Amino acid sequence: MRRLPLTKHGPKRRRPQTQSAPRFYARDPPLSRTTPVTLVHANFEKTQICGKPGTAVMADHGRRSPASSGRVSPETYGGQYDPFVSPLDRFEMAHLPRRSPNEQGSQDRPRARSAGSISNESLSQDTPFADPRPAGASSYAPIPDENPNPVQGRRSFVGVDSLMSMNSLGPYKTQDPVAQALVDRRAGEIATWKIHWQTPAIIIVLWVGGVMGVLGHHFFYLSLDGHPAENQLVKIRYGTALGYFVKSCLVGSVILSYRQRIWHTFRQKAMTLSAIDGLFSVTEDPTQFINWEMLRNSKLATLMALCSWLIPIASVLSPAALTSEPRTTFTNDTCRQVANLNFTRESFYNFRKEGDYPGSSLVYYNTTDKAATTDGWFDYYDQPSKNVKKLTVTSVYLGKPATYVNASINACQEGYNCTYPLSFQGPGYKCDEIANSTHPTLEDQNVPFNISALAPIGDQIYMASVDLNDYRVPQTDTGTDGVAKPGYDPATLGAFDSEPVLWIGYAINTSQPYPAGSPYRSQWKNIHEPKIFKCIAHHTNYTFEMHYNDTNQIVNRTAREFIAPLIDTTVSLNPANASEYLATPVTNYVLPSPDVEKYKLTAAYHALGQQLRNFLRGSISYTPPYYVTKSDISETRLLIPSTSYPVPNLMDELQSMLEDMLITLLSEPHLVIADKTDVPCRKSRTLNTFVYHKEGLWIGYALAVAVAFGFLLVGGWSIFQNGVASDTQFSRIMVTTRNPTIDRLSVGACLGGDPFPKELTRTKLRFGVLREEEVREGPLGRVEHCCFGTEGETSEIVKYGTYAGLQKWRTRVKAKDEYDEEAEWFEKERLLPLAEEER
Template identity: 50%
Template sequence: MTSRISTLDPSLQALVPRSTGRPQWGLHWWTPTCIVGLFLLGVIGALAHHQFYKSLQGKEALNQVRQIQYGTALAFFTRATLVGSVVLCYKQRIWYTFRQKALSLKAIEASIEVTEDPTMFWNWEMIKRSKLSTSMAVVSWLMPIAAVLSPGTLSTHAAVLSNSTMCTAPTLNFTEEAYDNFRNPKIIDGSYGISLSYWNTTDINATAPGWFDYWDRPSKNAVRLSVMSVYTNKPVEIKGGDAKACGAGWNCTYSISFVGPGYQCNEIANASSDRALQSGSPFNLSTLAPSGNKIYIADVDAAEYDNPQLLTDSKGQPIEGPPWPAELGALKAEPKLWIGYSVNTTEPYAADSPFAGKWKTVKVPRIFACEHYETQYTVHFNYTGGNQATTVTSRTFLNPIIDTSIRATKSMNGTSQSFEITPPSNFILPGPDVPRYKLIAAYHSIGYLFRNWLRGTVEIEGKWPRTLSDVTETRLVNRKTIWPLQDLETQVQSLYEDLLLTLLSDTSLLIVANNTVPCTRSRFINEFMYEARSLWIGYAIIIVLAFICLLVGFISMIENGVVSGTGFVHTMVTTRNPVLDALGYGSCLGNGPFPRDLLKTKLKFGVVNDSGVEDGLAHCAFGLESQTGKIVKGMPYAGLQPTSRSKEKVD
């Protein structure tokens, strides 16, 4: 048998590699492996995308842009691998079509390039005569939609992140006052700790026999905090309290407990029960509207600590003495708060009422009394958006701060009033028990400042109120009408607690200490929300379509008996046909536009009927439909011996 290569020009024979010239039937492993591998990689990419977004579900949306970028990368990876699998399957299908149907050169070109050039879809012949392969090409173009939509399945929404932990919160520890010595002040954050009280002393050097310190008045810091509390109408907020207790950017709630002073109030008299005089009240209901003109009256100084106890020098030492009076500096009693007020109702008086001419609406007089007690408090703190809110959730009155009784007496002339305080054994003296004396003095300082806001009267003269009390500067009265609040008894206790909680705002005070308490922290965050259903709707569609294309591709490969392609090598070896040489005359450089008649010429891939068959091997190539026969799977085929153009025949 004569080799085809031997017929070539001797100068070209050395350039042609030796080969058997016989086709290798059967599916080469590389392309099917790539088809399946790309499909599996696409499925893995979809699963990875799902797991990645699932891992973000419910978590705080940190680095949101980066997370979406990662998701987009997985989406494009999935799209690229599935499209790659579909395109490889498409190539197998079009070769099956080329074998079965004759198509124009223009349709063949469109079929080969349509997965890369969408304008090729305008070729109606390709769509009509190769519907399945065209559908596969459409699938390859539509799959990127999944890559565009899938990142949108991860979004954010506002949520509340909360946890339980331990917070460091300020509290009040009045026992620090018990052991304070102004001569050797405690250092707090690099500065001297401040007491609630100022002191006088019998010996500034603390060396004289029997020396002692005794209470003088509230400290200026305590006065300042009292004023701030009243004029802000609530406890002064702790500066940076939310960040210190909760942490920056967090809201939190917690409760603290402490023992401090408090007023226990009880009603003594009202319009239906006048027990004022029997209870020791210094006034009765007749002084209050509607009988009287007063709408508020407060007697809060009974048995108040005498100040000064003795005249002192610039160092706070008594000018005269010793010997000192036996009861010098003794805290004998805590003045009881006697408060009367009238409630201003909206109900008009009956026409026959004796008060109808004086008052337009019904006035209800009341009297209550408050005693100073050592009190156990539980206070709930709530920090939201940096704002502090406090609620006293419980108060337990333990015992009177000074357990003595006060009885008013009159001097011999019957005009000046004095008080009998009993029993003397319960007086708090500065010498015997210094820590207890200093503790009670701290309580007394707070009560003293509070009473300054309450004493005096408010009365109505004609249409205008006449105010002889600082109570009108507080929230205990209606600022517009000057009438006391209807629940004045409760509000008096609450106002005093505002003053106590205001002390927490000054960390330089001796009594302010930090304590570790359980707290609940929360904050508003952007939280990732993953819509798995939306992601998988898109992925399920393209995975199913890719799988269908995979089946079509494998069926086409089995039917073809070989793995086909559309690359340059495949094109070169399948178009070696003298007829095509003649058709392509004048266009060998690939220049366009191609002649219209050339583009309309219909070709089919099959066994070319020509006279160049040697060794019993037929030649397979693109040719005219009348020139080509059906390729039979398993039959041996070979190439055509080159001939000169002058010998080519075109049927």
């Protein structure tokens, strides 16, 4: 052990040698035996111990071999760097601590001024005890930017006038015994180069969680697509939660990767404190993006931070990928019990036995025997029933088939629309054009009028002969009960010898004016084309496409097949009586007996034809400037109201009008011919349904996932380059800012309040190896300290180098035992003369 020579209070005495228990300390050797120390105590004057008063000189330990450490910082330098370039290193020693159970130490509360202490005014500014503040100043004098008197060839680590005290040289003791035990236990710790699995695993797990969230979001919306939009609020909440989960995972992965990147940046580049603040807070404060130095020195890290703000946009877009829209869905099904027509039932209808075929017949009959008891009795046709008149007239006036109120519900089921085919056999007119302006010949056609009667030659724009050889009504006299009176001819009573042929002639106004020299120009102005066609009643097979949309009925004929004439006879003038017509052959007459079924079916068809013919007979002529109408065709859609001319395609429209009458019969379920049938149908339903727009979800998510994956690779590479996985938590900031220079720079700003001193924000720092005194430290060789520091006092961190902490704290524990022994010896030496005087 070294001795401390005493210059006062008696002769110098040598304290007894004590042997401390062997201990291993991190690096620094104990204080040199020849180190002069100056002490100030409350009861003593300035005391020189092994040196000149007021000065302390560190012993030269000599330069050690580079082989003493396996890895060292790559930079070499001639001397220790001092950012303040002090000409001297002086240790100002505070009072020697003497602790008792009743006092907490000078660090905890102010110490009373010693009676023999020197006033601050009496000390020169170049002494170690001088107050650096000017007289009357209330704050510390600012540290100068440069030393006006640098000493060439030497760098001081401590600074201009060192503020270290005797306490700082002695073993620091905290008042917290638990903390002190931890300090003692960690005194010999070495920083470990190890990439802990936790941070990389969290980065990967968050990215994978984000991808799984994207897939879950996709499949969730896919399961809702096309389904009724029920519980919309709940579904939207689920979607929003998934979007938030994806955003949280991907942003979390990016931010953790970003933190690894900025630590790599801190090692590579020195940046001002303002830029470092920006990198630490830009993921939380977007205003930091205006920091130009941060953008310039850390482009990739800034891009990562920017993407951490932009990725949440994907979580905003993704819930919008599911919308609620009116959508029509189609299903192939069977429509059951749809309305149909079965005219065969009319064949078996007997008004005497309505229970067999309930409902209303299309025909009213007369009879020869109401009781049906006499021989040879039969029923014969009288007129169309009131029901058929009502239905057909309704159809004509509507200009389309009439619809039963609940037709769509009955056919399609409530809430659905449907389309289905409907087939039945009924009456129809087979029409053929027999003459026009190009082929006006009517030879051997038995046409009741000539084409010359039509415009432009004649004045008729429409004329029809639809009653030739029609069924005569009444056939014979009847009583009030409809029974034929005696005197009728049973062979001809009620016989259908022919079905009137429809002879229709009309003129088409082409809207093209006649030439100037035409004789028709003065009356007609425009060219007129006359046409004549005839229509013969047939048994016809129909196929319609029935479409119900809500309550609207749309009917399209898809097929029509004419089977045979209703009555296959030919009508001509009677040679014996020119005013009468004769139908031949007689064998094709349809009689009420004995073929009752055929007769009643023919009567039903005839009744419907009669209803159609009621609107066709008559004529329309034009005598300038008037149109004269003598036909009910003006009440139908077969005539153009604005011109009083028939429609150009009159032949087709005439057939269509009869078909409208037939479809209208479907609206009356109480007819004898009303039937029900099952048909294949295509149902549709328009509902508010969920619609999944896949591109709306995947465009945002795909970009977010790809960007997050790219930054995951950046974070992984940064961890590999750094050699450790780190974070921006307070604990990491605490252990990486242990630097005396930073401690002194922070004077006056320890509260951390705003505004922060601007001169500090412009100070450039980087994370590197702090340049300290080169000393040999045990078997580990050179052990250095990594921290934030100024650019000149730090060098680059070498991966897998040996780093621990600040040198002064690594040596404190080693110095503790020697300091305790010397303090004890010093106290004994001080008290020994007093004890001798008392004796």
